Amino acid sequence: MLREEIRLVAEQVPQALSVGDVHFGGGSPTIMPSADFLSLMELLRGRFALERGATIAIEVDPRTFTTDMAEALERTGVNRASVGVQSFDPVVQKAINRIQSEAQVMTAVENLRLYGVRRINFDLMFGLPNQTVQSCLESAMFAIAMRPDRLAVFGYSHVPSFRKNQRLIDTAALPDIAARAEQASAMADTLVAAGYLQIGLDHFALSDDELAIAQRAGRLRRNSLGYSAETCPTVIGLSASAIGRCGDGYVQNDLTQSCYNRHIASGRLAISRGYRLTTEDRVRAAIIEQLMCYLEADISTISTAQGFDQTHLVSSAKQLEILAEDGIVEFDNGLVRVRHERRSALRHVAAAFDAYLGRQPI
Numbered sequence: 001m002l003r004e005e006i007r008l009v010a011e012q013v014p015q016a017l018s019v020g021d022v023h024f025g026g027g028s029p030t031i032m033p034s035a036d037f038l039s040l041m042e043l044l045r046g047r048f049a050l051e052r053g054a055t056i057a058i059e060v061d062p063r064t065f066t067t068d069m070a071e072a073l074e075r076t077g078v079n080r081a082s083v084g085v086q087s088f089d090p091v092v093q094k095a096i097n098r099i100q101s102e103a104q105v106m107t108a109v110e111n112l113r114l115y116g117v118r119r120i121n122f123d124l125m126f127g128l129p130n131q132t133v134q135s136c137l138e139s140a141m142f143a144i145a146m147r148p149d150r151l152a153v154f155g156y157s158h159v160p161s162f163r164k165n166q167r168l169i170d171t172a173a174l175p176d177i178a179a180r181a182e183q184a185s186a187m188a189d190t191l192v193a194a195g196y197l198q199i200g201l202d203h204f205a206l207s208d209d210e211l212a213i214a215q216r217a218g219r220l221r222r223n224s225l226g227y228s229a230e231t232c233p234t235v236i237g238l239s240a241s242a243i244g245r246c247g248d249g250y251v252q253n254d255l256t257q258s259c260y261n262r263h264i265a266s267g268r269l270a271i272s273r274g275y276r277l278t279t280e281d282r283v284r285a286a287i288i289e290q291l292m293c294y295l296e297a298d299i300s301t302i303s304t305a306q307g308f309d310q311t312h313l314v315s316s317a318k319q320l321e322i323l324a325e326d327g328i329v330e331f332d333n334g335l336v337r338v339r340h341e342r343r344s345a346l347r348h349v350a351a352a353f354d355a356y357l358g359r360q361p362i
Contacts, residue, residue, distance in 0.1 A: 001239075001260065001261050001264045001265070002040070002238060002239050003040070003043055004264050004265075005238055005239070005264050005269075005270060006043055006044065006047055006238060007047065008264065008267065008268075008269055009047075009236060009238070009269065010047035010048060012269075016047065016048050016049040017048050017049065017236075018048075018049045018051055019044075019048045019049065019050050019051060019054060020051045020054050020055070020230060021054060021055045021056075021057075021228075021230055022044065022050070022054065022055070022056045022057070023055075023057045023058075023225065024057070024058040024059060025057075025058075025059050025082075025225070026059070028059070028060075028064060028084075029058055029059060030058060030059070030060050030061060030064065031061065034066070034069045034071065034072035037069065037072050037073075037076065038072050038075060038076060041056075041076035041077075042076075054077075055079060055080055055230075056076070056077050056078045056079055057078070057079075057080035057081065057082065058073065058078055058080075058081055058082070059081075059082045059084065060081045060082065060083045060084065060108060060112070061084055062083055062084070062085075062100055062104045062105045062108035063098075063099075063100045063104060065108045065111065067111060070111040070112060070114070070115040070117075071115055073112070073115060073116075074115035074116045074117070078117055079116070079117060079118065079119060080117065080119040080120070080121070081112050081117045081119070081120055081121070082121040082123060082152075083105065083108060083109065083112075083120060083121065083122050083123070083148070084123050085100075085105060085122050085123055085124055085139070085143065086098060086123065086124065086125045086128065087125060087128055087131065087135065087136075087139050088102055088105075088138065088139040088142045088143075089130075089131065089135035089138065089139060091130050091135070092128050092129065092131050092135060095128065095129040095130045095169065095170070095173060096128060096129065096169065097168070102142055105142075105146070106146060109146050109148075119149050119150075119209075119210075120148045120149055120150075121148055121149065121150040121151065121152065122143050122146075122148040122150075122151045122152070123151075123154065124139055124140065124143060124151060124153045124187065125153070125155070125156050126153065126154075126155055126156070126175075126180060126183035126184050126187060127155045127156040127174065127175055127179075127180040127183065127184075128156045128174075128175075129169050129170060129173035129174050130173045131175060131183060132175075132183075133179075133182055133183050133186050136183045136186055136187050137186055137190055139187075140186075140187045140190040140191055141190065144190070144191070144194045149205065149206050149208075149209045150203065150204065150205045150206070150209050150211060151191060151196065151203070151204045151205075152202055152203050152204075152226070153184065153187050153188065153191070153202050153203075153204065154202055155180060155184065155202075156174075158171065158174060181344055184344060185344070192204070195207075197212045197215070198343075199211045199212065199215055199220070199227055200215075200220070200222060200227055200292050200293050200294075200295075200346075201292060201343065201346045201347065203226070203227050210229040211227055211228075211229055213229065214228075214229035215293070215294075220293040220294070221289065221293065222289050222292045222293055223235070223245065223289075224243055224245075227293070233246070233247050234246050234247070237251075237252070237253060238253075239253065239260070240253055240254060240255065240256065240259075240260035240270070241253055241254070241255045241260075244271075248276050248277060249275045249276040250274060250275050250277075251271045251273070251274040252271065252273050252274070253270040253271055253272060254270050254271075254272040255272070259272070279307065279308050280308060280312065280355070281355075282306055283302055283303055283306045283310075283313075284313075284353045284354065284355060286302045286306070287299060287302055287336075287353045288350045288353050288354065290302070291338065291346065291349055291350050291353075292346065292350055295337065295338040295340065295343065295346065296335065296336065296337040296338065297335070297336055298334060298335050299313065299334045299335070299336060300334030300335075301334070310334070313353070315355075316352045316353050319351075319352035320336060320349075320352055323345075323348065323349055323352065327339065327342065328342045328345045328348070328349065329342075329349055336349070
């Protein structure tokens with residue numbers, strides 16, 4: 001079905017679309033047979049015009065990553081891999097049912113580098129069941145020893161009503177808010193001390209990594225996929241539930257695999273809903289992105305550039321006053337700046353400009 005959707009999407013335009021970034025994410029794409037991956041990449045190159053030097057990235061589960069797949073990555077030009085680690089603590093791993101040894105992760109990293117994938121990301125987490133500050137520090141140190149170019153440090157989100165597998169987790173073993181904050185701070189301090197630069201809220205990168213270079217040059221971006229150094233305004237999402245972005249707004253494929261399959265099998269695109277951005281949406285999105293990337297945003301400049309009257313952001317201003325009273329932000333002449341020592345509250349500052357929080361999905 002994915003192969004058929006690629007054909008359908010490619011046929012919407014008279015000539016092959018130029019592509020600068022391909023990302024295989026969500027779940028464990030490297031679990032597929034290497035021959036299938038080779039065939040899939042051949043199809044993508046045949047239907048789209050992949051730019052020379054395009055970033056081709058893939059998420060890797062070290063528990064199932066094979067030498068055959070590593071060789072397939074090299075043959076298809078994959079040049080960045082994101083390795084799912086979460087935690088190196090065996091107690092935490094048992095609690096989340098993700099047992100993987102340090103040796104397994106090391107082997108995956110060695111194979112990636114051996115087969116030409118030089119740019120490597122690690123995903124680490126805090127706030128997991130039975131996790132402590134000490135185990136977070138040890139996980140960070142294990143990761144540093146393997147010297148990935150980039151790390152993402154996410155907080156665990158416990159939503160058992162949405163993710164059924166989380167119902168098996170003992171909520172009593174989850175750290176409280178204060179403990180989560182202490183864990184996040186300890187990991188950040190450890191990574192910075194090891195030579196990583198903190199990028200926005202939750203990413204860390206070596207000084208020669210694309211994100212660090214983009215941050216210094218003022219080109220850092222953030223969207224629903226995370227931080228990036230690119231400025232491409234279009235994202236084509238493929239497969240069930242995938243989200244796409246174009247100049248005017250967003251589109252999303254049908255959420256369920258069965259409905260997605262029916263659309264594709266009938267020769268129709270699987271898009272089930274979309275949203276066209278208003279001028280106010282664009283202003284708010286630009287402010288949020290600047291905050292998430294640089295911890296500050298010039299509301300006056302952004303509003304003027306969009307021809308928008310910033311006085312319409314009254315509700316946001318009221319929330320900013322509260323955040324300022326709490327010592328989280330400084331607000332002066334249209335410039336809002338998050339104090340570096342209160343970086344952990346960055347999402348709360350961005351939320352002040354989100355007009356859709358709490359609303360039902362469109």
